[in-house]
Amino acid sequence: MTRKYLITVGVFGFLSIFFGAVLSHFITGKLTPEHLYQYNTGVQYMMFHTLALLGFAFMHKNISGTHLNVIFTLFFIGIFFFSFGMLIQATSKWTDLSLGFMSFIIPFGAVSFMAGWLYVLWMALAGKYKRKHNHKNKQSHDNQTL
Numbered sequence: 001m002t003r004k005y006l007i008t009v010g011v012f013g014f015l016s017i018f019f020g021a022v023l024s025h026f027i028t029g030k031l032t033p034e035h036l037y038q039y040n041t042g043v044q045y046m047m048f049h050t051l052a053l054l055g056f057a058f059m060h061k062n063i064s065g066t067h068l069n070v071i072f073t074l075f076f077i078g079i080f081f082f083s084f085g086m087l088i089q090a091t092s093k094w095t096d097l098s099l100g101f102m103s104f105i106i107p108f109g110a111v112s113f114m115a116g117w118l119y120v121l122w123m124a125l126a127g128k129y130k131r132k133h134n135h136k137n138k139q140s141h142d143n144q145t146l
Helices: 003-030 033-058 065-090 100-126 135-145
Strands: none
Touching (some): 003 065, 033 065, 033 100
């Protein structure tokens, strides 16, 4: 597992918890139900994909560096544009921050998440991962065929 993957996972994991705590302790009463839903969705998707990144990082011996980089890039873009976009949009009236005409980045982030998962599916279907061979099972299979 490379350092950059661990740093990415650490930062996004921390931010997921941080923004969740901000929501529950400071801004819950200040947001409309719609904005509360948006904020919560942004935090949840950030955590879900951070955990997925952590899982893929631990599979570094089974997935080539190129494939791992594609997954990390797509999920990173998704977290950055979708999750942070949802957080900014949900709190725009409270923080005076706004995406304005750049609100198109939120669906772009969602598409990036979907592309990442489709890439994982393609890798599985195309056999683009290294399988670990269990020598005990191979020996017992060989003995059964004799």
